[in-house]
Amino acid sequence: MAALEKVSSNKVYEGELIKYKFKSEALGGLDANFNLFLPSNKSGVKVPVLVYLAGLTCTEDTGAQKGGYLGVAASQNIAILFPDTSPRGAGVPGEDDDWDFGTGAGFYLDATRPEYSKHYNMATHITVELPQVIEAAGIPIDFQRQSIFGHSMGGHGALTLYLSSKTKQYRSASAFAPISNPTKCPWGEKAFKGYLAGGIAEGKRYDATELISKSTDPVHILIDYGTGDNFYKQGQLLPESFLKAARDAGYDEFQVRVRSQDAYDHSYYFISTFASDHIHFHANFLKA
Amino acid sequence: MAALEKVSSNKVYEGELIKYKFKSEALGGLDANFNLFLPSNKSGVKVPVLVYLAGLTCTEDTGAQKGGYLGVAASQNIAILFPDTSPRGAGVPGEDDDWDFGTGAGFYLDATRPEYSKHYNMATHITVELPQVIEAAGIPIDFQRQSIFGHSMGGHGALTLYLSSKTKQYRSASAFAPISNPTKCPWGEKAFKGYLAGGIAEGKRYDATELISKSTDPVHILIDYGTGDNFYKQGQLLPESFLKAARDAGYDEFQVRVRSQDAYDHSYYFISTFASDHIHFHANFLKA
Numbered sequence: 001m002a003a004l005e006k007v008s009s010n011k012v013y014e015g016e017l018i019k020y021k022f023k024s025e026a027l028g029g030l031d032a033n034f035n036l037f038l039p040s041n042k043s044g045v046k047v048p049v050l051v052y053l054a055g056l057t058c059t060e061d062t063g064a065q066k067g068g069y070l071g072v073a074a075s076q077n078i079a080i081l082f083p084d085t086s087p088r089g090a091g092v093p094g095e096d097d098d099w100d101f102g103t104g105a106g107f108y109l110d111a112t113r114p115e116y117s118k119h120y121n122m123a124t125h126i127t128v129e130l131p132q133v134i135e136a137a138g139i140p141i142d143f144q145r146q147s148i149f150g151h152s153m154g155g156h157g158a159l160t161l162y163l164s165s166k167t168k169q170y171r172s173a174s175a176f177a178p179i180s181n182p183t184k185c186p187w188g189e190k191a192f193k194g195y196l197a198g199g200i201a202e203g204k205r206y207d208a209t210e211l212i213s214k215s216t217d218p219v220h221i222l223i224d225y226g227t228g229d230n231f232y233k234q235g236q237l238l239p240e241s242f243l244k245a246a247r248d249a250g251y252d253e254f255q256v257r258v259r260s261q262d263a264y265d266h267s268y269y270f271i272s273t274f275a276s277d278h279i280h281f282h283a284n285f286l287k288a
Numbered sequence: 289m290a291a292l293e294k295v296s297s298n299k300v301y302e303g304e305l306i307k308y309k310f311k312s313e314a315l316g317g318l319d320a321n322f323n324l325f326l327p328s329n330k331s332g333v334k335v336p337v338l339v340y341l342a343g344l345t346c347t348e349d350t351g352a353q354k355g356g357y358l359g360v361a362a363s364q365n366i367a368i369l370f371p372d373t374s375p376r377g378a379g380v381p382g383e384d385d386d387w388d389f390g391t392g393a394g395f396y397l398d399a400t401r402p403e404y405s406k407h408y409n410m411a412t413h414i415t416v417e418l419p420q421v422i423e424a425a426g427i428p429i430d431f432q433r434q435s436i437f438g439h440s441m442g443g444h445g446a447l448t449l450y451l452s453s454k455t456k457q458y459r460s461a462s463a464f465a466p467i468s469n470p471t472k473c474p475w476g477e478k479a480f481k482g483y484l485a486g487g488i489a490e491g492k493r494y495d496a497t498e499l500i501s502k503s504t505d506p507v508h509i510l511i512d513y514g515t516g517d518n519f520y521k522q523g524q525l526l527p528e529s530f531l532k533a534a535r536d537a538g539y540d541e542f543q544v545r546v547r548s549q550d551a552y553d554h555s556y557y558f559i560s561t562f563a564s565d566h567i568h569f570h571a572n573f574l575k576a
Contacts, residue, residue, distance in 0.1 A: 011516060012557035065556065066353050071564075228299060268353065269300035276359075 004137045013074035014040040026129040027087040028119035035060045035082040039074045048145035048286035049079040053154030057104045060084045068272035072279040079141050083126050090119035101194050108157030109206045111195040147282040149174040159208035171285040172220035174278045176271045180242035181209035187236050213245040221256045222281045224274050226264025292425045301362035302328040314417040315375040316407035323348045323370040327362045336433035336574035337367040341442030345392045348372045356560035360567040367429050371414050378407035396445030397494045399483040435570040437462040447496035459573040460508035462566045464559045468530035469497035475524050501533040509544045510569045512562045514552025
C-alpha cells in the first residue's frame with residue numbers, strides 16, 4: 001500500500017484541507033494528488049465522507065477553491081474528498097492535445113484500449129484505491145458512510161459510480177449539470193471511443209441514463225442544471241433523457257429529483273449557488 | 289466618459305456577476321476590467337456597494353471566485369465591486385519581472401515616479417473613476433453608501449483609501465491579513481521606492497499605521513489575520529503595529545477591532561472562513 005505524503009495543509013472553517021500525494025497503482029504508478037477536507041470534529045467518532053468529482057480541465061483544487069462546499073460541510077461535520085480528474089503524465093501520445101480528452105478528462109472510467117488501460121483507471125482509483133490508502137493512513141473517516149457528487153464530467157462520474165456500484169458503496173448521488181447520457185453526446189462519444197476497446201457500445205455501462213433505465217434498487221439522486229448553460233443548449237448534458245429514463249423505470253420525484261434552474265450557466269457561480277442544497281441533501285443519508 | 293463594455297455575465301445566488309471592460313483614463317488609456325456583483329434586488333431602490341481589493345498576483349476574478357462573498361452579499365442585498373490589482377500592459381520596463389511589484393501589484397496608490405505615473409494610478413481608478421463610469425452607465429448602485437475591504441495588499445488598499453479619504457467616501461473598512469505598516473516591511477518598501485518619487489517618506493501617506501496614528505475622526509475597522517500565516521511571521525503584515533497605533537490614538541475595540549485567528553494562513557481558505565463576518569460587519573454601516 002502506497003504511503004501518503006502531505007503536500008500542504010490549510011486551516012479552513014475550524015477544520016483542515018490537506019493535500020496528499022501518493023504513488024497510485026490504479027493509475028499505473030504515477031503520482032496522484034487529492035485534497036481532503038476534515039471538519040474539526042471533536043467527537044472522536046469517524047466522520048462520513050462526500051466524494052466530489054470535478055469537470056473537464058479541472059483538478060483536485062477546483063472544487064475546494066470555488067465550490068463553496070467547505071463551510072456547509074464543516075457545519076454538518078462531513079469530510080469531503082476531492083480527487084483529481086485524470087492521471088497526470090501518463091505519456092500516452094496525444095493525451096495533451098485536447099481539453100476534453102486525456103489529461104484533465106479521465107471520465108471516471110477504467111480504460112480498456114491498450115494505450116490508456118495502464119494509467120486511465122479513475123473508476124478504480126476513486127472507488128477502491130483512495131478509500132484504501134486513506135484508511136491505511138489512519139485518517140478518521142468512516143467509509144461505510146460515503147456519498148458522491150460532481151460537476152459536468154464529474155456529475156457523470158458521480159451518477160455512474162453510484163448506480164453501477166454492486167456493493168452500494170455510496171448512499172446518495174448528486175450532480176451539477178452532469179453529462180447525463182454520454183453515449184448520445186459528443187463529449188461522451190469521443191471519450192468512449194478513445195478509452196474503451198468496445199467504443200460506444202462498451203460505454204453504455206458508464207452511461208447514467210442507461211444505468212437508471214435498468215435499475216430496480218432504491219436510489220437517492222439530486223440533479224441541478226441551468227437553462228443558460230451553453231453545454232446544455234448544445235446537447236452535451238441531456239438531463240431530460242436521464243429524467244425520462246428514471247421515470248420510465250418507476251422512480252418518483254423523491255427518489256430522482258432533477259431541477260431546472262432558470263438562466264444559470266455551467267460555471268462555479270452556478271454551483272456555489274446550490275452547493276448548500278447538495279450538501280444538505282447528502283447529509284440526510286450520511287447521517288441516517 | 290468611457291463607455292462600459294460587458295465582457296461576460298453569470299447568474300449567481302439569484303443575482304448577477306458581470307465583468308466589464310473600459311478604456312481607463314486613470315490608468316493611462318489602458319483597458320481595465322472589473323467584476324460587479326449585483327444582487328437580484330427587486331426593491332427598485334439603488335443598492336449599497338462594498339469594494340473588494342485583492343492581493344498580490346490576483347485579478348478582478350480572484351475574490352469573486354474564491355472569496356465566498358456572493359451568497360452573503362445576496363442575502364444582505366449589497367453589491368460588490370471587484371477591481372483589478374494593477375494596470376495591465378503599461379509596458380514599463382521591468383514591470384513583469386517580479387510578482388510583488390508592477391503588474392498584479394499596483395498597491396492601490398497613485399505613482400509619482402515618471403516611469404509609472406502615467407499608468408499606475410489605482411487609487412484614482414478605484415476611488416474616482418470606477419464610481420463615475422458605473423454611475424454614468426446607469427447601473428443602480430448608491431455610491432453614497434460605500435464600504436471597502438481587501439486581502440493582504442488589498443487590505444492595505446482598503447485601510448489606506450478609507451483612512452485617507454477627505455470626503456469620507458467609505459463608511460467602514462475591513463481587511464484579511466493586511467499589509468498594515470508598509471513603510472516598515474519589505475513589500476511596502478519595494479513598492480514605495482518603485483512607484484513614488486519621494487520613496488518611503490512619501491509612502492507614509494499610504495501607510496495605514498501612519499494614517500491611524502494621526503486620525504481623530506470616528507472609524508469603523510475590522511481586521512482578521514492568522515497566526516499560521518507565513519507572511520505574518522516574516523513581518524510583512526505587522527497588524528500589531530496598526531493596533532498599537534490605533535489604541536495610542538484613542539480608538540477602542542468598538543472602533544478598531546483586530547482579531548488574531550489561531551493557525552489560519554494567508555490563503556483564500558482563511559478568507560472564506562471569515563467572509564460572512566466581514567460582510568455582516570459592513571452591512572451594519574451600509575444599511576445604517
